[in-house]
Amino acid sequence: MNWLLVIAGAAVGAPLRYLTDRSVQARHGTAFPWGTFTVNVAGSLVLGLVTGTVVAGAAPSSAQLLLGTGLCGALTTYSTFSYETLRLAEQGARFLALANVAASVTAGLGAVGAGVALAQALWG
Secondary structure (H helix, E strand, O other), rough: HHHHHHHHHHHHHHHHHHHHHHHHHOOOOOOOOHHHHHHHHHHHHHHHHHHHHHOOOOOOOHHHHHHHHHHHHOOOOHHHHHHHHHHHHOOOOHHHHHHHHHHHHHHHHHHHHHHHHHHHHHHH
16 A cells, blocks of 8 residues: 555656746756756755654654655656756756756755754654
8 A cells, every 4th residue: 555655646746846847947048957956955855854754753654655755756856967967067067067966965965954853843
């Protein structure tokens, strides 16, 4: 039954990623992949919040499967991040490629940490 929770979360996360990416990228006329950056940071925040909430005992472990593994797993995308970074470097935008790596890793780690801290403040 656990796999149904993962599938249900992914069924929401994948289209949400696509729609968010297209919406955010359409608003920026730059080569920087703002859409992917946005979904990855938002997904990291949600994952931290969900994980912190489950660890605190304020939500069942099934929430981790539905929201953490399913939703966040489909919402975030390491493969697109990698591909877009490579494309930037290949097109000679090495500064943007490096900025994408540095900003994505820093913001993602910060967001997951903020999500866990928020969950601890709420439920800890």
